[in-house]
Amino acid sequence: MAKSDILISRFRSRSEHTLDPKGRLNVPSRFREVLQRYGSGMLIIAPWIKNLRIYPVGAWQVKEDSLLTKSREDRIISNFARYVVSGITECSLDKQGRLLIPSFLRSEVNIDKDVVLNGRLEYIEIWDKDAWQLEYRKTLENFDEISDSLARHGID
Secondary structure (H helix, E strand, C coil): CCHHHHHHCCECCEEEEECCCCCEEECCHHHHHHHHHCCCCCEEEEEECCEEEEEEHHHHHHHHHHHHHHHCCCHHHHHHHHHHHHCCEEECCCCCCEEECCHHHHHHCCCCCEEEEEECECCEEEEEHHHHHHHHHHHHHCHHHHHHHHHHCCCC
16 A cells, blocks of 8 residues: 555544434545545444444454454453454445444443544544543643653654
């Protein structure tokens, strides 16, 4: 993959959405374009403690391989892998660009109707809007500590 392809093949930005009564989410065109670059119509929705994550199948397989290897070495990672893998749903976008989020996953992370989609480069997060706002405020409150950590890693 060329460097320009990598830049195009990442999920960026944030937007607010409302789930329809069936739990379908309209996926923004900018995210659909990135998904198309991965070349697979299949997606993985995984629970991730406070939110859900959407991965293209290929990106998920990389994460899953890492979980598989690390879970053999670390009991805590093994328990976490059990939690995540047991909640995975494979799905695809419908013709209108919507994603059906199963009710058991919505309830697991307290997603009701209003959500925030957050691009995280290799995946998309789905947050309950109120939970996202709390998380966002916590991040802003700790920004000095975050800045120090970024500087230590050369990302300032």
